[in-house]
Amino acid sequence: MWAYYQQYSSQIWSLFWSHTKLSVIPVVIGLIVALPLGWLAARLRWSYPPIVSMAGLLYTIPSLVLFVVMPGILGTQILDVVNVIVALSIYAVALLVRVVADGLRSVPFETKQAATAMGYKPVGRFFAVELPLAVPVIAAGVRVAVVSNVSLVAVATLIGTQQLGTLISDGLAASQGGGSWQSPLFIGIILAVVLALILDFSVQLLTRWLTPWRRAVGRS
Amino acid sequence: MIGDWWAYMTNPDNWSGKSGLKANVLDHIAYSFVAVAIAVIIAVPLGLWIGHTGKGSTLVVGTVNASRALPTFGLMVLLYIWIAPHFTGKTNLPYIVPVEFVLLLLAIPPLLSNTYAGVQSVDPAMRDAAYGMGMTGPQVLTKAEIPNAFPLMMSGLRAASLQVIATATIGAYIGLGGLGQPIYDGTQQGPFQDNPQSQIATGELLSGAFLVAALALAVDLILATIQRYSTSRGITGRYRKSNLPGPMEAELEFSEPDGSEPALTPQHAPSGAAAL
Numbered sequence: 319m320w321a322y323y324q325q326y327s328s329q330i331w332s333l334f335w336s337h338t339k340l341s342v343i344p345v346v347i348g349l350i351v352a353l354p355l356g357w358l359a360a361r362l363r364w365s366y367p368p369i370v371s372m373a374g375l376l377y378t379i380p381s382l383v384l385f386v387v388m389p390g391i392l393g394t395q396i397l398d399v400v401n402v403i404v405a406l407s408i409y410a411v412a413l414l415v416r417v418v419a420d421g422l423r424s425v426p427f428e429t430k431q432a433a434t435a436m437g438y439k440p441v442g443r444f445f446a447v448e449l450p451l452a453v454p455v456i457a458a459g460v461r462v463a464v465v466s467n468v469s470l471v472a473v474a475t476l477i478g479t480q481q482l483g484t485l486i487s488d489g490l491a492a493s494q495g496g497g498s499w500q501s502p503l504f505i506g507i508i509l510a511v512v513l514a515l516i517l518d519f520s521v522q523l524l525t526r527w528l529t530p531w532r533r534a535v536g537r538s
Numbered sequence: 539m540i541g542d543w544w545a546y547m548t549n550p551d552n553w554s555g556k557s558g559l560k561a562n563v564l565d566h567i568a569y570s571f572v573a574v575a576i577a578v579i580i581a582v583p584l585g586l587w588i589g590h591t592g593k594g595s596t597l598v599v600g601t602v603n604a605s606r607a608l609p610t611f612g613l614m615v616l617l618y619i620w621i622a623p624h625f626t627g628k629t630n631l632p633y634i635v636p637v638e639f640v641l642l643l644l645a646i647p648p649l650l651s652n653t654y655a656g657v658q659s660v661d662p663a664m665r666d667a668a669y670g671m672g673m674t675g676p677q678v679l680t681k682a683e684i685p686n687a688f689p690l691m692m693s694g695l696r697a698a699s700l701q702v703i704a705t706a707t708i709g710a711y712i713g714l715g716g717l718g719q720p721i722y723d724g725t726q727q728g729p730f731q732d733n734p735q736s737q738i739a740t741g742e743l744l745s746g747a748f749l750v751a752a753l754a755l756a757v758d759l760i761l762a763t764i765q766r767y768s769t770s771r772g773i774t775g776r777y778r779k780s781n782l783p784g785p786m787e788a789e790l791e792f793s794e795p796d797g798s799e800p801a802l803t804p805q806h807a808p809s810g811a812a813a814l
Contacts, residue, residue, distance in 0.1 A: 378754045380704030383747040386721055389730045390539040390744070396730055465606040472611040476711055476718075477725050486612045490712070493619045503619070507612035514607030 322501035330485065334509055336399075337481035340474070341467040341517060344403055345460060348410020355411070356418025357444070369415060376412035381470045384408060385477050402474045409470070410463045417459030421452030454532065457525035461518055468514040482506045482513070539730070539740060543748065546741025557719060563749055566716040569709065570702045570757075573638050577645035577698060582691070585650045589657025589687070590679050598654045605647040611708055614640045618712045633714035637706065644705055645698040652694025656687025685770040692765035696758055703754045707746075717753070720746030 323330065359369040384405035389396045392404065425448045433447040475483030489503030526533065546552055553560045588594045617636035625632045660683050668682040684691075710718030724743025728736050766774075 375755075378700055378758050379751050380707060380754060382704070382707045382718070382721060383751050386725060386729075386743050387747055390740070396725060396728070462606060469606070469608060469610050472609060473705075473708055475611060476708065476722055483611055486609075486615050487711075490615050490619065499619055503612065503616055507609050507616065510609040510612060511607055514609075518603075518607070 319501045319504060323505060330505060330509070333480060333482050333484055334513065337468070337471055337483075337510070337513060338517075340399065340402055340406070340471045340479070340481055341464060341513070344406035344467060345410045345414075345463045347403070347407040348414050348463065349456075349460065351407070351411045352414035352418050355415045357422060359415065359419035360422035366419060370419065373412040373415040376408060381405065381409065382473055382476060385474055397478045399479055401477070402471065402479050406467055406470060410467070413463050414456070414459050417456055418452070421455030421459075422448055424455060425451045450528070453525060453528050457521060457528075461521045464517045464521055465514045468510055468517065472510060482510045485509075539744070542737045542741040543744035544741075546738065546745045547748070552742070552745070557715060559720065559745060559749065562715060562717050562719055562746070563753065565714075566703070566706055566718075566750070566753065569634070569637060569641070569706050569714075569716055570699070573641035573702050573706075574645050574695070574699055576638075577642055577649055577702075578695070580642075581646045581649035582653050585653025585691075586657060586679065586684070586687075588650075589654045590675070590683060592658075595654065595658070598651055602647045602651045605643065608643060610640050610644065610705055611711075613643070614708060615712065630714070633709065633712055636712065637709040637714055641702045641705060644701045648697040648701070649691075649694045652690045652697070653687065656690030656694075657683045659690070660686045686773060688769050689765060689773065692761065692769075696761045696765075699757050699761060700754055703750065703757060707750055717746050717750045721750070 355369060359366045385401055386396075388394065388401035388405050389398065392400065394400050429447065429451065430443065433443045438446060471479075471481050472483035472486065474481065475487050483506065485502040485506030489499040489501075489506065492502065493499035547559075552558060555561070585598070588598060614636045617639055618632065621635055622632040657679075664682060664686070665678060668678045673681060706716055707718030707721060709716055710722035720742045724739045724741075724746065727739035727742075729740040729743050730736065
């Protein structure tokens, strides 16, 4: 396995890097789209059920279906990575809208009142008080989205996108050709798990950095 | 594009035969059902036991967190390469076993965690009341805890079914039937171009995609309906216009499922962050 790694290390790391990008970029896009939608659902009571059930409906569509239908909708090539990014962004929005709305709704009314009394205008109050307090709930959703993306991106091998799944399909091809399949397959699987763990940990670190008050309470 | 899809779907030739759409749909349902059924048999009793006794709850949290990072695709290919040489002759088993195993691994965590969380979240005062009325342990479980946990258990079942139906498509990559087959075949034959060959491919791919999505939605709808009408009325409060807000109302909102495992995420993430 080590020999294989040394021989192909540059390709392996470029696959690892593209897998990372394909896992992270959709969640960032998804969060940017989900924030205003979640805000709307939290703000206007009547809009919560339709927005959340729309999101739930989107989430029931299998990922492979979204991957293969995208070229037809966007007019891209079937092998274009844009398909995967857009499809996974839709997934991320579907997951995060509900989380953002629930996070914002979990901010106590008294806290908002106090912020208003301290002189915050609505926009300032949202960014300085409500959004930070919703971070722990939102971050929990982001962790789920990022980590499950690592697994979903590998499925994009079926439509020929280059990422760690490529190593797995190389392994399958090698085994069918009677060659040595262990190295690419195991390297692909191990790196995918490692990537999921790294991303999970990074989101946790980021959450911790964004919510210093929780740390202060935890230590006392 | 829509025209290609419609042309493929409405051509009866594409529905018949060993790898026609009808066989694909039935295969897909069979693979998904087997995986979910085995997962229910394993995960529900285990979840009930853990929730009831409180033993081994760290196991649940650990499994659920780890399962999200599960490299489904890689694991399926690995199992296939391992076991395929041990089967000879005309059998589907080398394709079925890896796929079923991976689907099982996907279906267990949401069922286990939601069953556990459902039993766990039963109001302790109510559990005490049940014991106080003279119920035995098993009676408390069947008469108080399971009815209260039922909405969450059903949302776990829905999440598991959705995941399994969606993921069963990847079996096509190693040669299993099901609705992944038309999608994969279509993809291989260069869809979305302007020639007759490609239009058939587009139609095949979109038909597979449409049928998986329709199957997922239909199953979710059926399970949602079952959940709605079999949840104890003491919990849903459907028999009265609720002008006496009972203690269950907060839970009712909480258990409104959308298949995205809402139950565990908010509960466990803070504890994970604190453990850091």
